[in-house]
Each structure stands twice: as structure tokens, then as C-alpha cells.
Amino acid sequence: MELFADLTTISVIQVIFWFLAGVISFYFSIGNARIWTSISLGFFLIFISQAYLLAPWSDYPRLAAIHYIIGTVAIMVMTHGFQEYYVFSRTLETGGSKTFVYLGTLAVTLASAVFVFINPEPTYNVLRNIKMIENANWVFLSLINIDMIRKIYLQIRDSDIARGFIAFGAVFVCILLWKGSELYLQVFCWDSDWHLFMQSIGAYHNVDYPGRVNFSIMVNQVGGLLSGLSVGGTFIYLFRLLR
Amino acid sequence: MLDKLKGGGFTGYLNFIFPSSSGILFFEGGKLISALHELDKARLSGFEAIAELSNQILAGGGSLSVYRLSKDLVMGLHALLHGEVLFKGQELKLIDIKGLLEKMKVRQLNGCLRIYTEDRSALIFYKEGAPLGFFHDGSNDIETSASESQKIAGLPGAKIDVLSTKSADELMLYDLLEMVNIDKIWDSTKIRYTAQMEQLSKEAQERDSVQQNERLRELEDDLKEVAVAYLGKVGRTLVDKELSERGGRDALLNAEEVTKFLAGVEKSSKLLTSLSKLKEMSDLMKNEIFNRVNG
Numbered sequence: 001m002e003l004f005a006d007l008t009t010i011s012v013i014q015v016i017f018w019f020l021a022g023v024i025s026f027y028f029s030i031g032n033a034r035i036w037t038s039i040s041l042g043f044f045l046i047f048i049s050q051a052y053l054l055a056p057w058s059d060y061p062r063l064a065a066i067h068y069i070i071g072t073v074a075i076m077v078m079t080h081g082f083q084e085y086y087v088f089s090r091t092l093e094t095g096g097s098k099t100f101v102y103l104g105t106l107a108v109t110l111a112s113a114v115f116v117f118i119n120p121e122p123t124y125n126v127l128r129n130i131k132m133i134e135n136a137n138w139v140f141l142s143l144i145n146i147d148m149i150r151k152i153y154l155q156i157r158d159s160d161i162a163r164g165f166i167a168f169g170a171v172f173v174c175i176l177l178w179k180g181s182e183l184y185l186q187v188f189c190w191d192s193d194w195h196l197f198m199q200s201i202g203a204y205h206n207v208d209y210p211g212r213v214n215f216s217i218m219v220n221q222v223g224g225l226l227s228g229l230s231v232g233g234t235f236i237y238l239f240r241l242l243r
Numbered sequence: 244m245l246d247k248l249k250g251g252g253f254t255g256y257l258n259f260i261f262p263s264s265s266g267i268l269f270f271e272g273g274k275l276i277s278a279l280h281e282l283d284k285a286r287l288s289g290f291e292a293i294a295e296l297s298n299q300i301l302a303g304g305g306s307l308s309v310y311r312l313s314k315d316l317v318m319g320l321h322a323l324l325h326g327e328v329l330f331k332g333q334e335l336k337l338i339d340i341k342g343l344l345e346k347m348k349v350r351q352l353n354g355c356l357r358i359y360t361e362d363r364s365a366l367i368f369y370k371e372g373a374p375l376g377f378f379h380d381g382s383n384d385i386e387t388s389a390s391e392s393q394k395i396a397g398l399p400g401a402k403i404d405v406l407s408t409k410s411a412d413e414l415m416l417y418d419l420l421e422m423v424n425i426d427k428i429w430d431s432t433k434i435r436y437t438a439q440m441e442q443l444s445k446e447a448q449e450r451d452s453v454q455q456n457e458r459l460r461e462l463e464d465d466l467k468e469v470a471v472a473y474l475g476k477v478g479r480t481l482v483d484k485e486l487s488e489r490g491g492r493d494a495l496l497n498a499e500e501v502t503k504f505l506a507g508v509e510k511s512s513k514l515l516t517s518l519s520k521l522k523e524m525s526d527l528m529k530n531e532i533f534n535r536v537n538g
Binding site: 035036085088089091092094155156157158159160161162241242243 | 474475476477478480481484510511513514515516517518519520
């Protein structure tokens, strides 16, 4: 049980729903256009990045770093998918191949893994930096995706899939709250990782704004839970729409 | 053929029947003594008749009968068709028929007497004032008996036309084949006719093209309506795009292009609607195109 000491109920629910979204998204991309493959692969990678919470060897720093990097790749692939969908909604042009998406994502992930392995083993501080980069990417790309989804919706608002994009919009709002609150805590060094790091070097870290910290932690947990639930629900809804 | 008739000293007439007109060429001893063309109530003779006959022959759809007749009968028929009208539509009961016949005898008239009612008619051909023969509807040949003609003359409301013509010998003096350059008429008619046909064909093609374009425009609109019903307004743009990529709505006439068009629509539609709806929409479009293009 010690291995899962950090595991909370919320985390479990999140991982289960990300898994659900990942499986459906993969099924969803079969026989469908490449654009869906990019979006689906992005959502599946979030599951991979979150699944480390359940992995017994998650305390292995290099693996944790790779999970964070996969999380970053996930939002980038997903954004790429939404950008392509936006281009499609304006021009009705689709191009490229699924293989390129899979191989491209795999190449980036492997290159990141190589980068992690050829460099010194990440310390807590380094892992925290990588996580911050991941969160920053999620926050800003979520904002871009929300705007992109809005534009896509305006283009295709009377088609069947349009409501699915509203759901995607809701997902990214939840993700923005989830990742944004965590980034906020990290930026001001109010996160638990920083606390552990300070402890490890025997320093004392006083939190001057407990109210803000507690609120951010609450937003992080609620946002995380809702993003998991909403993404699972969105894919179930999309599956029904496009069946 | 005219040369052959001329060379053979043909006496008789050529009867042309066209869908909306008829024509007659009279020959006597190989000479074309007269030509007649009738369209409704308009009659053309001579050069004009020959020109119009050429027109009609080139237009096709007609039939030709060639009748060999005696010289005198040709004269009688000539009188019937071309003769000078001495009396027209005179009621028989108002005419002194005996006096008329006597006058014809005295004047040694060549010609034809036509006696007719609404249902019956009879012809009496005269040569130099003397009856040459009798012809009435229902008979196959010239008769020597006047009894049938007298019966018709005795019917209530019977009328008479008296037509006179020149003698057979005088008629022989005319030969339209000599007077008119038939070959030239034929050639010029042929050139004119060909030009007319080309013009008509061009107009018909233009008309067909306009009609076809209109049909295709309607088909394109309907395809857009189907796309809008299944995909929303983006469906209209999708049909527009796929058609313009294939060179416009004319592509709908080409089976191969239609297959590509439908594949293009399906590919993009996968991102907008469910597979079941997509199949339904695709089938509907396919049927619409097939029925309109082949229907």
C-alpha cells in the first residue's frame, strides 16, 4: 500500500476516466480521418501521463520525467488536431496520414526519453521544473484550444458534431482550472513538491497565504476530477454522435 | 433520275408526298412540262416548285410514286392542276350543262371538268372539245362511260369547276429541264439546306446545352440541400468544393467523377456526422445523381 500512498480517490477516478477517454478515442480514430487521430491520440496520451500515478515504479525519477513529457506531448498533439479541424472547418481540406501522426508522436516521445536517459537522473527540483513546463503548456494551449473550439463551433454549429465541440470546450475549461491552479501554486512555490524539496534540504518554508493555497488546491482537485469526468463523458457522447 | 426519265421519253407524272406538303412533276415525252408544289393552300409552280421540291427532298421523310400515263391524260391532269379556271365552284343546278359542253366543243377546249359534292367527285377530261375519259373516286382507271359522273352531277349540292389548258402538243413545247438548270437548283438548295441544318443543329445543341446546364444546376442545388440536411450549412460548401475540384457540375455526368465526388464528400463528412447518417446521405446523393442523369 505504500506504493500508492499518494494516490487519492480523485486521482483514481481521474485515471479511470482518462483511460475511458483514451480507449474510446482510439476506437474512434479507427476508420476515421487523421484529424480525429491527432485529437484522439492526444487524449490517449493524457491517460498515459496520468497513469504513472497507478504505476508501482512511479517513484523512479526518470519514469516520472517521461510521464510529464508525455503529458506535454499530449496537449501539443491535441492542439495540432484541433488546429487541423479548424483548418478543415474553414477549407474542408484534410490531408496527411495517420501513420505520420503515430510515428511523429512516437519519435518525439522516444527522443524525450533518450534526452532524459542521457542526462543526469532528475532531482525533485528538476522533476518539478519539467512538471511546471508541462503545466504551462497545458494552460496556454488550453486557452488556444478553447478559442479554436469556439471558432470551429461557429463554422459547424448546425452539424451533428457541433455539440461535441461544446463538450470539448467544457473539457478544456476544466483542464485550464486543473492545470492552471497547479501552475499557480508552483509559480509561487506553494505546491507540495516544493514543500518536499525544502524539507529535503532542511529549510523551512512558510506559506503566507494559506487561504489562496487551500483554494487553489481545491480548484486543482475539483478541476482535475471534472476534467476526467468531462473528457470521459465527451468521448462517450462523441462516440454516440458519430456511431 | 430526271436524266433517265428524259432519256427514256417518259410520259406520266412523279408524285412526291412529304409530311406537310406534296409535289407533282409532269413529263411528256421525256420533257418536264410542269412542276407543282402544294403546302396547305399555297401553290408553287415552275422554278419555285422545283426549288421547294429540292428542299423537301433534302429534308427527307417523303415518298415518291412514278406513274406512266397516256399523253392525253397527262394533259388532262395538267389542266386539273395548272389549267386556267373558267368556272370555279359553280352550282350545277344553276348551270346550263348542255350549253357548257356545247361551248367546249365549239371552242375545242382542252381541259378538265371537275364535278363534286362534299363526299363524291368525278373528273371528265376533254381533248379539243371532246370527252377523253371519265374518272371518279373509287375507280382505278379512266372509264369511257359517263354514268358515274352523271350520278354525281345529279346529287344535291353538286358543283363544277371548269379548267382549260393548252393542247398536249403545245405543252410539249415547254421543257422545264431545258429552261431551268436543275443541277444548279439542286446544288444551291443542297448548300442552303446544309447550312440551315447546321444552323438548326447548332441552335439545338445550344438549346440542349442550356437545358442540360439547367438540369445540372437543379441537381447541384438538390445535392446541396441533402448535404445541408445531414451536415448543416457546411454541407453546402462541401458540395461546392468537391464539385469545383472536379471541374464544376458537369462532372456529375461522368460516372468516374461522380464516384470521386461522393468519395470526397464522404471523407469530409466523417468529421461532421455519424457513419449511419453518412451512409444514408451518400446513398441519397448517389440515387439522386443516377436518376437525374440517366432518367
